[in-house]
Amino acid sequence: MDEAKQEELFWKKIEAEEKIEPKDWMPEDYRKNLIRQISQHAHSEVIGMQPEGNWITRAPSLRAKKVLLAKIQDEAGHGLYLYSACETLGVSRDTLIEQLHQQKAKYSSIFNYPVLSWADIGAVGWLVDGAAIVNQVSLQRTSYGPYSRAMVRICKEESFHQRQGYEIITQMANGTAEQREMAQDALNRLWWPSLMMFGPTDKDSPNSAKAMKWKIKRESNDLLRQRFIDKTVPQAEILGLSIPDPDLELQADGSYKFGEINWQEFYDVVQGNGPCNKQRLDHHIKAHNEGAWVREAAIAYGMSKSKETIAA
Amino acid sequence: MDNAIYNYALRMGDTCLILSHRLAERCSNGPFLEEDIAMTNISLDLLGGADLFLSLAAEVEGEGRSADDLAYRRNERQYYNHLLAERPNKNFAHVMMRQFLHDALLHPLYTGLKLSKNEHLAGIAEKGVKESAYHIRHSSMWIVRLGKGTDDSKEKLQDALDDLWTYTGEMFEYNDEEATLAKDGVIPSFEELKTTWLKTVKEVFNEAGLEVPKDKWMATGGRQGVHSEFLGHMIAEMQYLPRAYPDAKW
Amino acid sequence: MSEVKDNQGPLWEVFIQSKNNLPYKHAGSVHAFDGEMALQNARDLYTRRGEGRAIWVVPSNQIISSVPTDEDSFFDPSDDKIYRHPTFYTVKEGVKNM
Numbered sequence: 001m002d003e004a005k006q007e008e009l010f011w012k013k014i015e016a017e018e019k020i021e022p023k024d025w026m027p028e029d030y031r032k033n034l035i036r037q038i039s040q041h042a043h044s045e046v047i048g049m050q051p052e053g054n055w056i057t058r059a060p061s062l063r064a065k066k067v068l069l070a071k072i073q074d075e076a077g078h079g080l081y082l083y084s085a086c087e088t089l090g091v092s093r094d095t096l097i098e099q100l101h102q103q104k105a106k107y108s109s110i111f112n113y114p115v116l117s118w119a120d121i122g123a124v125g126w127l128v129d130g131a132a133i134v135n136q137v138s139l140q141r142t143s144y145g146p147y148s149r150a151m152v153r154i155c156k157e158e159s160f161h162q163r164q165g166y167e168i169i170t171q172m173a174n175g176t177a178e179q180r181e182m183a184q185d186a187l188n189r190l191w192w193p194s195l196m197m198f199g200p201t202d203k204d205s206p207n208s209a210k211a212m213k214w215k216i217k218r219e220s221n222d223l224l225r226q227r228f229i230d231k232t233v234p235q236a237e238i239l240g241l242s243i244p245d246p247d248l249e250l251q252a253d254g255s256y257k258f259g260e261i262n263w264q265e266f267y268d269v270v271q272g273n274g275p276c277n278k279q280r281l282d283h284h285i286k287a288h289n290e291g292a293w294v295r296e297a298a299i300a301y302g303m304s305k306s307k308e309t310i311a312a
Numbered sequence: 313m314d315n316a317i318y319n320y321a322l323r324m325g326d327t328c329l330i331l332s333h334r335l336a337e338r339c340s341n342g343p344f345l346e347e348d349i350a351m352t353n354i355s356l357d358l359l360g361g362a363d364l365f366l367s368l369a370a371e372v373e374g375e376g377r378s379a380d381d382l383a384y385r386r387n388e389r390q391y392y393n394h395l396l397a398e399r400p401n402k403n404f405a406h407v408m409m410r411q412f413l414h415d416a417l418l419h420p421l422y423t424g425l426k427l428s429k430n431e432h433l434a435g436i437a438e439k440g441v442k443e444s445a446y447h448i449r450h451s452s453m454w455i456v457r458l459g460k461g462t463d464d465s466k467e468k469l470q471d472a473l474d475d476l477w478t479y480t481g482e483m484f485e486y487n488d489e490e491a492t493l494a495k496d497g498v499i500p501s502f503e504e505l506k507t508t509w510l511k512t513v514k515e516v517f518n519e520a521g522l523e524v525p526k527d528k529w530m531a532t533g534g535r536q537g538v539h540s541e542f543l544g545h546m547i548a549e550m551q552y553l554p555r556a557y558p559d560a561k562w
Numbered sequence: 563m564s565e566v567k568d569n570q571g572p573l574w575e576v577f578i579q580s581k582n583n584l585p586y587k588h589a590g591s592v593h594a595f596d597g598e599m600a601l602q603n604a605r606d607l608y609t610r611r612g613e614g615r616a617i618w619v620v621p622s623n624q625i626i627s628s629v630p631t632d633e634d635s636f637f638d639p640s641d642d643k644i645y646r647h648p649t650f651y652t653v654k655e656g657v658k659n660m
């Protein structure tokens with residue numbers, strides 16, 4: 001089949017809401033865009049293990065410790081599902097990690113903010129996972145089959161994450177004066193970065209328009225951001241915590257008007273100038289390098305094993 | 313209060329808790345993502361075991377304390393974990409060796425404890441025996457992999473074994489109280505556990521091509537609450553929030 | 563595996579049987595350096611919530627797949643063999659459970 005015909009077939013499938021599968025023909029740009037988005041998503045899950053992992057040994061109760069461990073484990077798992085989805089596009093995980101280390105691939109800017117108190121752990125679950133879920137629910141309908149299937153699985157598993165976070169924040173908002181202060185402080189610091197997680201506004205997001213055409217992305221950044229805000233503001237009100245946005249205003253249609261996001265800060269962090277960018281990347285590189293001899297040993301052992309199998 | 317059961321549950325609970333803590337420190341530091349998940353999984357299992365043992369201790373004590381109180385409000389001199397559990401995460405070989413040496417004990421221990429005359433202990437073991445069967449499968453495979461992998465991995469693993477062997481003797485120490493528990497069929501006999509343990513580790517080390525260190529001086533003290541300097545730091549970190557905000561509920 | 567280019571280990575496809583007597587279903591993939599490791603990694607990754615009672619792992623490069631351009635010749639011929647489906651047959655009213 002010639003390429004024009006292949007492309008026509010591709011668009012027909014997109015049109016008909018059919019999934020594109022790994023062995024199907026796809027435009028090179030589509031493939032590139034997918035790799036960029038899925039790997040960024042995978043790296044985010046994995047880098048996200050660091051700020052939370054930082055608190056496992058300090059979790060204030062055995063129950064809290066168990067839940068946090070289980071949650072971080074899920075995140076590692078989600079990273080894996082996503083790497084696998086990305087690998088079906090013909091790029092190895094090794095290459096993806098290399099791109100991360102060379103800063104050719106990005107991860108969610110939210111993880112470049114420090115997680116400073118136990119209330120932050122609550123806020124991460126409530127706001128960061130909350131924002132991620134809004135995005136992921138939408139992505140279940142993405143046009144690439146393996147990505148869509150990974151999203152379905154992830155959404156199913158993530159449903160407890162946000163509850164875990166909200167439970168912590170609730171406990172603290174209803175706790176001692178000091179706890180309440182920590183909860184408000186966490187919200188103050190993490191509110192705006194959570195809104196930035198949805199990416200630039202639609203008018204400043206050329207990638208996103210393309211991705212929408214291909215149905216890689218299903219809903220626009222601004223729409224998803226608005227959905228998150230409308231869902232989250234009442235949750236804060238129930239706790240008596242105040243959203244750090246003086247311009248926030250409930251409108252007649254039930255949605256919230258909100259203040260201007262500091263886009264300069266967003267672009268700074270994306271370009272590497274956030275509070276924890278270097279720390280996060282250094283940590284990942286260090287762990288990767290320290291594990292090199294283990295992987296080499298495992299490769300050597302695996303080779304001798306498969307020789308045995310063939311000989312038998 | 314049944315002192316013997318209380319002490320035994322504390323020792324077991326503390327050992328599981330501290331070992332779990334060490335594994336949790338490894339989170340996001342694994343050699344590859346799948347292994348990171350395996351480690352946190354084992355850490356989580358051990359934490360579950362710690363919770364059960366400490367809950368039992370708290371119940372036996374009968375003074376209204378909870379498992380959390382025992383974990384978060386005792387100081388390092390009141391912790392009774394094996395010294396082996398608190399050895400630091402020097403490298404992957406150390407982590408895996410420490411884990412294997414424990415797994416080779418915990419699996420037969422839970423297997424014996426399942427038959428305990430004390431139904432609480434038997435209940436804890438019911439769960440533990442399944443988890444520990446998986447743990448030893450995981451760690452013994454890694455011992456073989458690293459032992460048969462490259463010269464470098466074998467050397468690192470042998471180093472780990474030579475370093476950690478000193479801390480294994482203590483796991484089989486017992487006092488009169490524990491001898492009575494064993495005689496009454498409440499806990500498995502330490503002598504028998506040692507025989508099983510030694511057989512397992514020798515088999516696996518043999519397959520991995522490791523040399524079992526000559527029996528030398530064995531460290532002791534954990535069971536009396538006399539630890540290495542490492543434990544204080546672990547506990548300070550673990551207990552910081554409840555200690556800093558004693559009135560707060562978490 | 564003969565060609566280990568990726569130092570993350572080769573890929574394995576994971577199939578899970580969720581209950582006795584159900585078919586094995588493709589769950590996803592894992593990296594592992596040998597079969598036993600693949601089995602353990604699959605267990606840790608895909609059965610964290612009790613999703614399975616049995617697992618198969620297969621090296622991904624051992625999977626032989628049909629190609630999409632074959633779709634027509636490969637699958638269409640079965641479309642017209644409707645007699646393979648029970649609804650092809652008329653059964654007298656009143657006959658139950660056939």
